[in-house]
Amino acid sequence: MTSTAPPTARATPARRRRTPRDRGMNRAFRLVSTGSGALILAVLAAVAIFLVARAWPALTTPGAEIAQDVGWFPADASFLSFVGPLVFGTLLAAVLALVMAVPLSIGIALFISHYAPRRLATALGYAVDLLAAIPSVVYGLWGAMTLVGFVGPIWEWLASFLGWIPLFEGPAATPARVMLTAAVVLAVMILPIITAVCREVFLQTPKLHEEAALALGATRWEMIRTAVLPFARSGIVSGAMLGLGRALGETMAVLMILSPGFLYSFAILQAGQQQTIAANIAAQYADAAPIGVSTLIATGLALFVITMAVNMAARAIVARRKDFSGAN
Amino acid sequence: MKLSRFSRVGAAAVATGALALTLTACGSDDPVGSTGGSDAPSEASELSGELNGAGSSAQEAAMDAWRAGFQSANGDVTVNYDPVGSGGGVTQFLKGGVAFAGSDAALSDDEVAEAKSVCLDGDVIELPVYISPIAVVFNLEGVDSLNLDAATIGKIFDGKITTWNDPAIADQNPDVDLPDTAITPVHRSDESGTTKNFTDYLAKAGADGWPYEADKVFPVEGGQSAKGTSGIIQTVTGGQGTISYADSSQAGDLGTVAIKVGDEYVAHSPEGAAAIVDTSPRVEGRGEFDFAMELDRTSTDPSTYPLVLVTYDIACATYEDQATADLVKGLFSYIVSEEGQQAAASAAGSAPISDTLRTNAQAGIDAISAKS
Numbered sequence: 095m096t097s098t099a100p101p102t103a104r105a106t107p108a109r110r111r112r113t114p115r116d117r118g119m120n121r122a123f124r125l126v127s128t129g130s131g132a133l134i135l136a137v138l139a140a141v142a143i144f145l146v147a148r149a150w151p152a153l154t155t156p157g158a159e160i161a162q163d164v165g166w167f168p169a170d171a172s173f174l175s176f177v178g179p180l181v182f183g184t185l186l187a188a189v190l191a192l193v194m195a196v197p198l199s200i201g202i203a204l205f206i207s208h209y210a211p212r213r214l215a216t217a218l219g220y221a222v223d224l225l226a227a228i229p230s231v232v233y234g235l236w237g238a239m240t241l242v243g244f245v246g247p248i249w250e251w252l253a254s255f256l257g258w259i260p261l262f263e264g265p266a267a268t269p270a271r272v273m274l275t276a277a278v279v280l281a282v283m284i285l286p287i288i289t290a291v292c293r294e295v296f297l298q299t300p301k302l303h304e305e306a307a308l309a310l311g312a313t314r315w316e317m318i319r320t321a322v323l324p325f326a327r328s329g330i331v332s333g334a335m336l337g338l339g340r341a342l343g344e345t346m347a348v349l350m351i352l353s354p355g356f357l358y359s360f361a362i363l364q365a366g367q368q369q370t371i372a373a374n375i376a377a378q379y380a381d382a383a384p385i386g387v388s389t390l391i392a393t394g395l396a397l398f399v400i401t402m403a404v405n406m407a408a409r410a411i412v413a414r415r416k417d418f419s420g421a422n
Numbered sequence: 423m424k425l426s427r428f429s430r431v432g433a434a435a436v437a438t439g440a441l442a443l444t445l446t447a448c449g450s451d452d453p454v455g456s457t458g459g460s461d462a463p464s465e466a467s468e469l470s471g472e473l474n475g476a477g478s479s480a481q482e483a484a485m486d487a488w489r490a491g492f493q494s495a496n497g498d499v500t501v502n503y504d505p506v507g508s509g510g511g512v513t514q515f516l517k518g519g520v521a522f523a524g525s526d527a528a529l530s531d532d533e534v535a536e537a538k539s540v541c542l543d544g545d546v547i548e549l550p551v552y553i554s555p556i557a558v559v560f561n562l563e564g565v566d567s568l569n570l571d572a573a574t575i576g577k578i579f580d581g582k583i584t585t586w587n588d589p590a591i592a593d594q595n596p597d598v599d600l601p602d603t604a605i606t607p608v609h610r611s612d613e614s615g616t617t618k619n620f621t622d623y624l625a626k627a628g629a630d631g632w633p634y635e636a637d638k639v640f641p642v643e644g645g646q647s648a649k650g651t652s653g654i655i656q657t658v659t660g661g662q663g664t665i666s667y668a669d670s671s672q673a674g675d676l677g678t679v680a681i682k683v684g685d686e687y688v689a690h691s692p693e694g695a696a697a698i699v700d701t702s703p704r705v706e707g708r709g710e711f712d713f714a715m716e717l718d719r720t721s722t723d724p725s726t727y728p729l730v731l732v733t734y735d736i737a738c739a740t741y742e743d744q745a746t747a748d749l750v751k752g753l754f755s756y757i758v759s760e761e762g763q764q765a766a767a768s769a770a771g772s773a774p775i776s777d778t779l780r781t782n783a784q785a786g787i788d789a790i791s792a793k794s
Binding site for chain 2: 165166243265267268269349350353354356364365366367377380382383
C-alpha cells in the first residue's frame with residue numbers, strides 16, 4: 095500500500111492544535127470524538143474493576159466456608175473446581191451452536207449474494223435481519239414450550255441409532271430440556287449476525303476476480319470456491335467470532351430451556367449434565383447470600399475473561415489472514 | 423415553569439427519601455416519618471407513613487395482595503416489601519434495616535437471641551400467616567390421581583423407582599392401569615423453600631425411602647430441573663411420565679398424588695394444610711407470641727395434609743417509635759384477618775389460616791407496642 099500523504103502531515107499533535115483551523119466546531123468535534131473513544135475504555139475498565147472487586151471475597155474465601163452459607167456450592171469444592179464445569183458447559187454450548195450456525199449462515203449468505211434473484215435476496219436479507227431483532231426471552235419461551243416438544247422424538251432417534259457416539263449417548267431425556275436443544279436455539283440466535291457479516295463480505299468480492307474465474311471456464315460453484323471464499327475467509331472468521339461472543343453470554347434462552355447440572359459431560363441428550371455461567375448467575379442470583387453473590391460475580395469474571403480471550407483470538411486470526419486473503 | 427416543576431419533584435423525592443431513611447430502621451426515633459404518630463394507639467384508618475419489610479419470595483404474591491388491601495384501607499400508608507429471599511430478609515430484620523421480615527423458616531434459637539437487641543429486649547413475634555399446600559404433580563396419560571406413601575415418593579425422586587408400573591406404585595393403586603413409561607422426576611434448579619419443605623417431608627415421613635436431609639437445594643444430582651414453580655409446571659406438562667412438586671394452586675390440569683397420612687390417602691386441600699398447622703406443636707422455649715411451628719410431617723390424622731409450605735411474618739413486640747409499632751400492628755392485623763387471608767388465597771392460592779390460629783395471632787399482634 096502506498097501512502098499518498100507525506101509523513102510530515104502526521105506531525106505532532108501539539109503543532110496541530112496551534113494551527114488556526116483547530117477552532118470552534120473543529121476543536122469541539124475533535125474533543126467529543128476523543129472523549130467518546132476514551133469513554134468506552136473507561137466503561138470497560140469500570141466493568142473489569144467492578145467484577146474483580148466484587149469477586150474478590152469469593153476468590154479469597156476457602157470453598158468450605160462458602161459452602162456453609164451457600165446451598166448450591168458443593169461442600170468439598172474450591173472456587174476453581176466449582177467454576178470449571180460451568181466454563182466447560184458455556185464453551186460446549188457456544189461451540190455446538192457455532193458448529194450448527196456457521197455452515198448454515200455461509201449457505202444463506204451465499205444464496206443471498208450470488209444465487210438469489212435480486213428481489214428475493216433483498217427480502218431474505220430483511221428476514222434474516224429480523225431474526226436478530228427478536229428478544230432472547232422470546233427465543234427462550236419458544237424453545238422451552240415448542241421446540242422442546244418438537245425435537246424430543248428426533249433426539250430419541252439420535253440416541254437409539256447414534257448412541258454409540260459419546261455425544262449422543264442415551265437415554266434421551268423427556269422433555270428434551272438438554273444441551274443440544276439449547277444449542278439449537280443459540281444457533282438460531284447467532285445465525286443473523288454471522289449471516290449479515292458473511293453477506294457483506296461476499297458482496298465485496300472484486301467483480302474482476304469473479305469474472306476472471308468464470309472466463310476461465312469455472313462453474314458457479316468453482317467460482318465461489320476459488321474467488322469468493324478465499325477472499326471472504328477473514329470476514330467469515332470475524333462473523334463467527336461475533337456469534338460466538340453472543341452465544342457465550344446468552345442467558346435467558348439457556349435458563350429457560352436447559353435442565354442444569356454441574357458435570358464435565360459430553361452427553362448432550364441427557365438432562366442435568368451441563369450449565370452455562372450466564373444462566374447459572376440468573377438462576378441463583380435472586381436468593382443468594384452476600385458471599386453467594388460474590389461467587390456468582392466471580393463466575394461472571396471468568397466469563398468476561400473467556401469472552402475477551404475469544405475476541406482477541408479472533409482479532410489475531412483476522413489480522414493474520416488479511417495479508418493472504420487475496421483482497422489485494 | 424420548568425424550573426419550578428423540577429424543584430417540586432425534587433422536594434417530593436427528598437421527602438420520600440427522608441421517609442424511607444427514617445423508617446428503614448425500626449430503632450429509629452426520628453419523628454419525620456410519622457405524621458399520625460401519637461401516644462394513643464390510633465384507629466386503623468388514621469395510620470400514615472411508610473413501612474418496610476423484606477424476605478421470602480414465596481409469599482411475594484400474597485404480600486402484594488396484603489399491601490394492596492392494607493394501603494387501600496389506609497390511604498396515607500405505604501408498605502414496601504423487598505422479596506430478597508428469606509435469608510436476606512431475616513438478616514436485614516436482625517440488623518434493624520427493615521421493620522418486619524418474611525421467612526419460609528422460623529428463626530433459629532441463635533437468631534431469636536440476636537433479635538433481642540433490635541427488638542429492644544422485647545420478644546420477637548413470628549406468625550405462620552402464609553400456608554400453602556405443596557402438591558406432588560405428575561403427567562401420565564390416562565391417570566389423574568395416584569395414591570402414594572412418602573417412602574415411595576422418596577424412592578421415585580431418588581431414582582430408585584424408575585417405571586410407573588413398579589410394584590411399589592401398583593400395590594398402592596390396584597384400580598389404576600399403570601403404563602410401563604419411564605419416570606422422569608423434575609426438581610427445582612434454584613434455591614427454594616418449596617424444595618426445603620418437600621425434602622423435609624420426605625426426610626421425616628419417608629423412612630428408608632429418602633436418605634437425605636431437608637435442604638433448599640435439591641440433594642439428588644443430575645436429572646431434569648427447572649427454575650421457579652412456573653418452570654416446573656411447564657416441564658412436567660411438556661414431558662410424559664414426569665413427576666414433580668409445586669404449590670398446589672399451580673397444579674392446573676396435571677395429575678396429583680394423594681399422600682398417605684395414617685391409614686388413608688389424603689389429597690391436597692387448603693383445609694388439610696391449615697389443619698396441620700393447628701395440630702403441629704410450637705417450638706419450645708420461645709416467647710409467648712412466637713408461633714414458630716415444629717410441623718408434624720408424620721401426622722396420622724387423615725384430616726391433615728402434612729406436605730405444606732409455611733412462611734412466617736416476623737416482627738418485634740417492641741419498637742422504638744409509636745408510628746412504626748402502629749403500622750406493623752395494622753398491617754399484621756390485616757394479614758391475619760379473614761379478609762386478608764381471603765385476599766392471599768385468591769391472589770396466591772394459599773390456604774387461609776384457621777380461626778384458632780387467627781385468635782392466637784391477634785393476641786400476639788395486640789402486644790406490639792412502642793417502647794414506653
